[in-house]
Amino acid sequence: MLSKSQARMFFFGGTIFFSSIFILLTIDTLAKVDERQNVDLLTPSVIRGKEIWDSNNCMGCHTILGEGAYYAPELTQAVSRRGVQWLTIFLRDPAAMFPGQRRMVDYDFTDAQIEDVIAFLDWIGKIDTNGFPPEPDLRPPAAPVVASTATSASRPAYFDEVCVACHAVGGKGGGVGPALDGVAKRFSEEELHRWLADPPSVRPGTAMPNLNLPDSTRTELVRWLRTLE
Ligand code: HEC
Ligand code: HEC
Structure with missing residues (x-):
């Protein structure tokens, strides 16, 4: 049995000990925010892309960093998954990449707007999220170079x-x-x-x-x- 004063010590000691751990971890996290979200990579293009993202309610269907709606694919890693070329063609005409089964809105973006949206997604993808999202990479793995007898042209x-x-x-x-x-x-x-x-x-x-x-x-x-x- 603890005496009354021991119990009080135990209560205050424990509270102070765990509160200080909590405060130290909070300070540690806040100190790393700038570094982890790559503030220095925030170009005007990324910022314009973010405005396009917000004003068109892309979050109404998509998630980034897990935030948003679950109707359409998670886009945190869209650039590393699909590549800039694929995304450019897709955003210019979403039907082109999914013939006959398009559900993504065709926004009639200009080429400059498409560049900004991709710059924004690219910046999002470079945030250090401790490995989020955990899903496997959806991009089909590159096939091995097919043995060729004719010439040695390599796979573009x-x-x-x-x-x-x-x-x-x-x-x-x-x-x-x-x-x-x-x-x-x-x-x-x-x-x-x-x-x-x-x-x-x-x-x-x-x-x-x-x-x-x-x-x-x-x-x-x-x-x-x-x-x-
Ligand atoms: C009405 C729902 C909806 C809205 C709003 C929407 N999307 Fe989509 N998006 C989709 C769907 C569904 C797909 C999956 C492909 C398809 O079926 O066309 C998709 C696919 C994508 C992809 C390709 C992802 C991949 O890896 O295949 C990108 C990039 C994308 N959307 C970007 C955007 C951006 C940027 C906006 C806002 C400007 C936006 N989307 C708004 C529904 C939506
Ligand atoms: C959005 C999907 C899509 C993309 C992206 C695409 N293709 Fe195709 N491709 C098709 C479809 C569908 C056909 C069949 C066309 C038809 O019969 O009308 C086809 C047909 C072909 C054919 C004729 C094959 C045959 O046996 O009849 C070749 C060659 C080809 N594509 C090469 C390419 C190359 C190279 C690229 C990249 C530069 C590419 N395609 C990108 C959908 C695509």
Whole structure:
């Protein structure tokens, strides 16, 4: 049994001890806030992106840092998951990346606004969140370079940024479009160029969007696609 004075000591001692731990941890957290949220990366573009984010009520459907509505994908890691190229095409025309099943609003953003939104999402993604969100990376893992006999053209980065969302190669990638294994047998170099330059003009009504590829990217893609025999 504690005596009355021991009980009082116990009460005050415990209160002071745990209160000071609580206060120290609070100070420690506050001191790290600036560093963890990368204040120095807050460019005017990020701030404009945040304003677009707020004024269009993106939180009405999406979450960032776990805050918001659970109707649409969590966007904290959107940039590292999808890449800038994919997001740019998607925000320009959300239907393009999800043919026939679009639920995301088409906001008619200008290119500058799209850049700002992506800058904002990129900044959000760089906040040190202690590993949040914990879900697995939803982006399909990059497929191993397919063994090629024809040339040694390497798999273009653009393919893993954008095309892989819809096409599989070697069993890895999206299923919106056909798998591209063996595509070199189905299309000549010239046909591939024409297709990638403007799919709807080759096959009206196709679900493959015109991705407005720069010539050099198209050439690199075709060179690699020609090795998929
Ligand atoms: C009405 C609900 C709704 C609103 C509002 C909305 N989105 Fe979406 N968004 C979606 C849905 C649903 C998807 C999943 C793809 C689809 O079905 O089109 C999506 C997908 C996305 C993606 C792609 C995520 C991924 O990794 O696939 C991004 C980026 C995105 N939205 C950004 C925004 C931004 C920025 C805003 C505000 C300007 C916004 N969204 C407002 C419903 C919404
Ligand atoms: C939004 C989804 C989507 C994206 C992104 C996309 N494609 Fe496609 N692609 C399709 C669909 C759907 C078809 C089938 C078109 C049809 O038959 O109308 C297709 C067809 C093709 C074909 C013809 C394949 C065949 O066997 O008929 C090639 C080659 C191709 N895509 C290459 C690419 C490359 C390279 C990229 C990236 C630069 C790309 N695609 C990006 C959806 C997409």
